[in-house]
Amino acid sequence: MFAQQIISTGLQYLGTPYLFNSLTYQTDTFDCSSFIQYIFRVNGILLPRNSRQQFIVGVPISFKKIKKGDLLFFTTKSRKIRLGLSRIGHVAIYIGQGRILHTYRQGKKVMISELNSHWKQSFIGAKRVVGKP
Known part of the structure; x- marks a missing residue:
């Protein structure tokens, strides 16, 4: 499964x-x-640089x-409090079982987080760039 290949690439950078x-x-x-741009590019999928562009x-x-x-x-x-695309400030990749792979905030590193009430x-929104919906 191609999505698993992208996730595996991302997992290599845990702690970055x-x-x-x-x-x-x-x-x-x-x-x-x-991070998202890099792990997709390594696997042949070109994405824009920032999360608002990636959402498109x-x-x-x-x-x-x-x-x-x-x-x-x-x-x-x-x-x-912003409107439209400017509300977007973060992107992560869903890795299954209610978990996301991402990095955010100074002092943090690439990590796996639970898709808990804070994130929900x-x-x-969600976008699929690998495979069909």
Whole structure:
């Protein structure tokens, strides 16, 4: 399954430090969207650089139908009062069993998180860029 290959690539970077506005296509540090962009690019899928641009690509998926490899988009405290695409402040990849692979916030690293109430309340939408809906 191609989605599992992308997830496996991402898991190789667990513990990589977060740095906002990390340089594209390098692996010393990541921010959320550079991480997603990198692990998809290594597997032959080109995505735009930031989470708002990434939200534009792919097929919309309802939360109830998310599958491994889908991109999940979230708002943040500083963006939740904004409108449209500008509300999006975070992207993660769904890895199954109610978990996401991502990196966020200074001091954090690439990690696996539970898709808990915090993330569900911040959820904006999901996109599938691998396979068919």
